[in-house]
Amino acid sequence: MKKFVKNFGLEQKQLAASGCVSSATISAYLAGNSQPAADIMSNWVRDFRVNANWLLTGEGDMSLDARGETGTTLPAEEISATLSPTQREMYAYKRLQTELGMPSSRIAEGIEAIVRGKPASSGPLSGHAAANQKMDDRFDNARGDEAIYDKDT
The missing domain is CATH 1.10.260.40 (lambda repressor-like DNA-binding domains)
Known part of the structure; x- marks a missing residue:
């Protein structure tokens, strides 16, 4: 060692x-x-x-x-003992997104989401996120109709 x-x-x-x-x-x-x-x-x-x-x-x-x-x-800076795990995560996120060519404004939104502990929600949804949202909407609509099936006729 x-x-x-x-x-x-x-x-x-x-x-x-x-x-x-x-x-x-x-x-x-x-x-x-x-x-x-x-x-x-x-x-x-x-x-x-x-x-x-x-x-x-x-x-x-x-x-x-x-x-x-x-x-x-x-x-x-990503492995510095003086940083919290959240700070390290922000550095790693910034590095990876920069390497992928992400605009700095979107990187800032992502870092803000890390700080808040939730996903960034601004801007249009990506293809997969939009498809998932449509499925969620359909599921919610179907659940709303289930009351009809539970009624005795």
């Missing part, structure tokens, strides 16, 4: 943020007093592109990129 931290140039707080654990827990891992759970190591594999096999057994290449696989590490 120490080799992983050194070779990737990581700080304990980066590992803690990525693994959703405390810095004290990372210290225990580095001291050999405990072992990280599979979900924590999975986060490290995803975030730092470390080879899972190497992380578990010490065998093979340490980095996934060394084996020719493509991928990038997350920007430091």
